[in-house]
Amino acid sequence: MTEVELTLVDARAQVKTALEGIESDIAFSVRQSCPREVAEGVVVTYGEYDNRSTDCPVVDEIVYQVDIWAFDRETAAALAALVNRAMLSIGLKRTYMGPDMVENSTYERKTLRFGRRVDKRNMRLVD
Numbered sequence: 001m002t003e004v005e006l007t008l009v010d011a012r013a014q015v016k017t018a019l020e021g022i023e024s025d026i027a028f029s030v031r032q033s034c035p036r037e038v039a040e041g042v043v044v045t046y047g048e049y050d051n052r053s054t055d056c057p058v059v060d061e062i063v064y065q066v067d068i069w070a071f072d073r074e075t076a077a078a079l080a081a082l083v084n085r086a087m088l089s090i091g092l093k094r095t096y097m098g099p100d101m102v103e104n105s106t107y108e109r110k111t112l113r114f115g116r117r118v119d120k121r122n123m124r125l126v127d
Contacts, residue, residue, distance in 0.1 A: 001057070002057075004058050004120050004121050005057045005058060005120070007120045008051070008060075009051060009060045009118045009120060009123070010048070011062055011064065011090075011092075011118075012046070012047075012048060014090050015046050015066075015092075016030060016046060018089060018090045019083065019086055021086065022044075022079075022082045022086050024078075024082055026042060026070075026075055026078060026079060027042065028041065028042040028044050028079065029041065029042075029043050030043075030044050031043065031044075031045060032045060032046060032047055033045065034067065034069060035107065038071075038106055042070045042075060044066060044067070044069070044079065044083065045066070046064060046065065046067075047064065047065055048062070048063075048064055048065075049064055049065040049113055050062070050063035050115070051063070054117065058119060058120050058121050059118065059119055059120065059126065060117070060118050060120060061116070061117050062115055062116060062117075062118055063095060063113055063114070063115035064087075064092065064114050064115065065111060065113050066083050066087065066111070066112045066113075066114070067109055067110070067111050068080055068083065068108075068109065068110040068112075069103070069107045069108075069109055070107065070108050070110075071107065072108060073100055073108050075108070076109070077100075079110070080097070080110045083112060084112065087112075087114040091116060091125040092114035093114060093115065093116055094113070094114050095114060095115045096112065096113040097110075097111070097113075098110065098111035098112070
């Protein structure tokens with residue numbers, strides 16, 4: 001195996017930067033862990049959902065999950081649209097948007113996943 005084939009793709013820093021760059025009138029924080037109490041406010045969480053090899057040894061497939069934790073559906077929906085734009089702006093494609101869910105009777109949760117294939121020789125996104 002070559003060094004390129006052994007390389008792991010990790011775009012968490014780019015995802016975090018894109019989410020932190022969202023401009024909105026809605027105050028929210030970005031992090032990797034879900035809120036544990038209401039005092040934490042509106043939270044956008046992100047994490048690597050999948051990272052796998054493909055049939056081509058120099059191409060991997062990555063998927064990142066973003067969850068929006070808000071107190072009402074309107075806020076969750078508004079942030080979902082902004083998250084979608086931010087993730088598309090870094091070249092990822094939306095692969096999933098889950099149903100509106102109520103978590104622990106406090107937070108509305110909206111889940112989105114974004115992914116793409118990556119050519120590890122030059123770290124470029126490919127279809």
